[in-house]
Amino acid sequence: KAGVTQTPRYLIKTRGQQVTLSCSPISGHRSVSWYQQTPGQGLQFLFEYFSETQRNKGNFPGRFSGRQFSNSRSEMNVSTLELGDSALYLCASSSDANPGQGLAKNIQYFGAGTRLSVL
């Protein structure tokens, strides 16, 4: 079974631009979560999508947005890039991150990440 695929692996952008990152979950997984990883702040939750609906959101400005398609693939968009947005962006998929579904369905499997550099 193929794992979580994130594209592209590396991105270089300049301040003020916007960027779109893509994530294809493990086949059969319907939940996709996004995280930002930086040396200073560590790993922080951005948002989670399930069946094309955002169910949970972290504490990030509105410049960070996402969506999920009917095939469970997800995209994350950052508009008006700032230097501080330079980070590793990780995507994770799970079967169904939902209360009452049990631990197994809530386990998150991660992609290799997209390294975004903002100049």
Add this chain to the structure above:
Amino acid sequence: AQTVTQSQPEMSVQEAETVTLSCTYDTSENNYYLFWYKQPPSRQMILVIRQEAYKQQNATENRFSVNFQKAAKSFSLKISDSQLGDTAMYFCAFMSPYNQGGKLIFGQGTELSVKP
């Protein structure tokens, strides 16, 4: 709010020896999920072991085991017979099963170096 603390930023161990990584967390919930993830230099986050809080028995996966102390809110990871391939950043993570939309709360990580 739930928090996760890893008090050891860096650790090293000799190959074939045993090492224990510490993790404490704070929550008012009675049931929750705990995880240890490993992130080698390749950046791929890999699940090492998981534990459900209401199960008192400590989880074990081959050379990896946990010491789960619910009252103390402690979830340490023991790596036995350390191998060079265990060199990585290790993250402890917490998830509440009561909220929709899986949100992992991570500790700051422990960088483990296994020396030959």
